[in-house]
Amino acid sequence: MARLAKVTGKQSRRLATALQVKAISFVQNDVQLCAFAMDASVLWSFVSINRMIEDKEQGYQRTLSGSRVKAVADYIEAGHPITTSILISLPKATYSAKTEKLSIPAGKDVGWVIDGQHRLAGAHLAAEHGSDIPLSVVAVLGQEVDFEIEQFITVNREAKGVPTAIVYELLKHLPSRKKPSDVAAEISAELGSALRKDPDSVFSNRIVVTTSPGPGQVSLTNFVRR
Structure with a gap:
């Protein structure tokens, strides 16, 4: 169970041999990005994670939660896909429009995870269990740590979760593979x-679903919980 413990601090990795991968490149407001697919085991093997260290002016990623990692691994091993991309930074990588290949140099800390560390760690755990799936990856090229922090803040501060009431309303449309708690909520x-x-x-x-309850009203979320 040690692998399911919370993981803190910076996690550095090294790419032993330069890597080339077929990719699509595009530019957004002078920032070059590349999109490609890569097996979870390969991506996990060389990208580093700059986690925040308690009481020190270092890092920006949150602590890795073992329970969340296991939940992702279980989800993959049950036959489900991970459809959202992992966002990483490749400060020294280059892209060739002629060959349509992204070149990642060998070395230490050649890539950093900006968003998706739990999905990546869960996919890595599933890979160890024999379910090594290709992940969708978007890489930012030629940027430094300040840009990574800006993107991390933007992704996590601006993201809005779907209201739980809407989730409850949509449960009936899910396939029959549901947990007992999902059936009860449905x-x-x-x-x-x-x-x-x-x-x-x-x-x-x-009882309201898509809005906040007003006077004399209750959300579907609280109705289900009670």
């Missing part, structure tokens, strides 16, 4: 939806 959500649509119910138009 039944409760269906009951809440029926009551809010029933003009004779005390909950008529008083």
Whole structure:
């Protein structure tokens, strides 16, 4: 169970041999990016993670949560895809438009994870169990740590999670492979939806899904929880 513990501090890795990968390159506001696919085991083997160190002016990534990593690995091993990309920085990599290949030089700390460390760690754990999937990767070329920190803050501060009430409302559309807690939430959500649509119910138009509850109202989230 040691591998499921929380991991703190900077994690440096080294790429022993220069690597070339087929990629698509594009530019956004003078910033060059490359998109490509790479097996989780390969990506994990050379990208470093600049985690924040307690009481020190170092790092920016959060602590790696073992439970989140295991949840991602379980999800992959159950046959599901990881459809969102891993965002990394490759400060010294170059791209050839002629060959359409991205060249990553050998050395220490040649790549840094900006966003997706839990997905990557979970995919790595699944790879160790025999499920090594290719991951979608977007790499920023030629940028330094200040840019990485800016992107990390932007991604995490601006991201808005889907309201839980909407998740409960959509559970009925999921495949039959559900956890018991999902089934219970789905039944409760269906009951809440029926009551809010029933003009004779005390909950008529008083259970809300997509907005915050007003006076005399309750969210579908709290209805399901209670």
